[in-house]
Amino acid sequence: MRQVPQRYVTGLLGLAIGVGLGLLPESAAAHIIQGAQGGFGSGFAHPLTGPDHFLAMFAVGLWGAQMGGRQVWTLPVTFPLIMVIGGVAGMIGLPLPAVEIGIALSIMALGLAIALAWRPAEWVALILIAYFALCHGYAHGAELPLSADPADYAIGFVLATGMIHLFGIGVGLALHKPVGGRLARGLGALIGIGGIYFLVPALLAA
Amino acid sequence: MAALGACGIAVIALRARESPFAAWVLTDVFAPERVLPQIGLGAACALVGARAFGATLLLYGAGIVAGFVGQDWLLWALYNIPEGPTHLFLTGPISYLAIGLALVPGTRLLPWLLPMAALVAGAMLALAIFLTDPSLHAAAFIGTPVLTAFWIVAAVSLTLRAFRRGWFPIFGRILGSWLLAIGLLYGGASLMPRLKPPPPPTDTSHETARSPEPNRTIPGLPEPPPGLFPGGEQPKQP
Numbered sequence: 001m002r003q004v005p006q007r008y009v010t011g012l013l014g015l016a017i018g019v020g021l022g023l024l025p026e027s028a029a030a031h032i033i034q035g036a037q038g039g040f041g042s043g044f045a046h047p048l049t050g051p052d053h054f055l056a057m058f059a060v061g062l063w064g065a066q067m068g069g070r071q072v073w074t075l076p077v078t079f080p081l082i083m084v085i086g087g088v089a090g091m092i093g094l095p096l097p098a099v100e101i102g103i104a105l106s107i108m109a110l111g112l113a114i115a116l117a118w119r120p121a122e123w124v125a126l127i128l129i130a131y132f133a134l135c136h137g138y139a140h141g142a143e144l145p146l147s148a149d150p151a152d153y154a155i156g157f158v159l160a161t162g163m164i165h166l167f168g169i170g171v172g173l174a175l176h177k178p179v180g181g182r183l184a185r186g187l188g189a190l191i192g193i194g195g196i197y198f199l200v201p202a203l204l205a206a
Numbered sequence: 207m208a209a210l211g212a213c214g215i216a217v218i219a220l221r222a223r224e225s226p227f228a229a230w231v232l233t234d235v236f237a238p239e240r241v242l243p244q245i246g247l248g249a250a251c252a253l254v255g256a257r258a259f260g261a262t263l264l265l266y267g268a269g270i271v272a273g274f275v276g277q278d279w280l281l282w283a284l285y286n287i288p289e290g291p292t293h294l295f296l297t298g299p300i301s302y303l304a305i306g307l308a309l310v311p312g313t314r315l316l317p318w319l320l321p322m323a324a325l326v327a328g329a330m331l332a333l334a335i336f337l338t339d340p341s342l343h344a345a346a347f348i349g350t351p352v353l354t355a356f357w358i359v360a361a362v363s364l365t366l367r368a369f370r371r372g373w374f375p376i377f378g379r380i381l382g383s384w385l386l387a388i389g390l391l392y393g394g395a396s397l398m399p400r401l402k403p404p405p406p407p408t409d410t411s412h413e414t415a416r417s418p419e420p421n422r423t424i425p426g427l428p429e430p431p432p433g434l435f436p437g438g439e440q441p442k443q444p
Binding site: 078 | 238239242293298310376377379380381382383384386387388390391392394395396
């Protein structure tokens with residue numbers, strides 16, 4: 001399959017992130033659950049049962065495996081560490097606009113990157129991942145102080161997130177060679193469509 | 207060794223309803239926040255050579271001893287952390303951070319960083335045992351968590367060593383990032399003042415939710431005696 005010129009991919013992703021960052025007011029309330037949450041089980045179940053988080057985390061692992069080399073581990077290592085910064089921002093109530101849209105964009109952009117087999121420079125991939133991690137972390141961090149047991153909630157939540165990353169890496173490595181990697185790219189296209197599904201209501205709610 | 211320990215846990219779980227000690231072992235000694243750093247330490251031990259593994263176990267034990275012996279000094283040192291005294295002096299997050307920081311840089315630095323992380327984790331474990339001990343320092347309540355910690359570290363480490371694969375170092379870095387993230391989130395959540403959850407929604411749409419009106423009289427019934435409604439108006443005749 002013919003590779004799409006990299007400048008188009010960069011432009012598309014830049015446009016998508018620009019929309020998320022610049023245009024839209026706060027809409028995080030649509031994601032942030034109000035009320036007391038549980039402990040370990042609740043934190044563990046949240047990324048697994050929330051399709052938006054699941055798709056994004058899965059896509060991070062899949063993209064890293066598709067790119068190969070150091071990115072197999074740099075992306076999944078960076079994500080939780082930056083997610084913590086977003087989490088702390090959410091906990092202390094720092095304003096971060098358009099979190100919901102950022103989450104939806106993360107799914108769409110990662111799906112697009114996988115579908116187009118985009119292999120940017122490592123720092124570009126890490127900056128993208130960092131922005132998406134901030135959005136996901138913020139949404140969870142805002143819930144954390146309300147949870148019945150914040151410590152256990154954090155443990156369950158990070159463990160589940162990491163396991164989805166590993167699942168994505170495993171699937172990515174397994175699909176890397178068959179049919180020239182087209183299966184992974186098809187999966188990326190589906191993830192991208194999933195991102196659009198989440199983006200439309202997020203935009204309408206903004 | 208892992209199977210024997212698993213059988214032991216099963217026996218404890220069966221006895222948890224009858225024995226307070228067994229219940230305490232299940233809820234405290236095997237609490238996720240206590241066990242996870244030990245699993246991380248075990249996984250890290252599987253990535254280093256025999257010499258570093260031995261040094262790590264030795265320093266883990268030394269850390270535990272140091273934690274018990276120097277608990278007053280450690281508590282004094284950790285006392286000034288905001289919200290620390292109400293959150294076990296953040297012994298959990300410090301353990302996570304120590305082991306996570308050793309794992310993330312990779313296998314080249316791991317043999318040097320891991321023994322130091324084990325020393326810190328051991329001391330924090332001893333403090334946590336001291337702070338959560340429901341007895342007056344009975345030997346069983348001190349010895350069981352220590353033995354359990356060594357069992358978890360050794361069982362995880364030896365099992366992973368037996369099935370070592372080329373991708374284990376990558377997994378080690380990823381696991382390290384999880385531990386760091388948990389430590390930072392857990393510590394952050396502990397340091398944050400607990401917010402009160404919003405009150406449950408109240409439904410005022412139903413008639414039955416309203417308080418009775420004191421001035422309501424029913425046509426056809428005799429008038430109520432004066433003074434029955436103190437502070438309110440006397441009921442009016444319809």
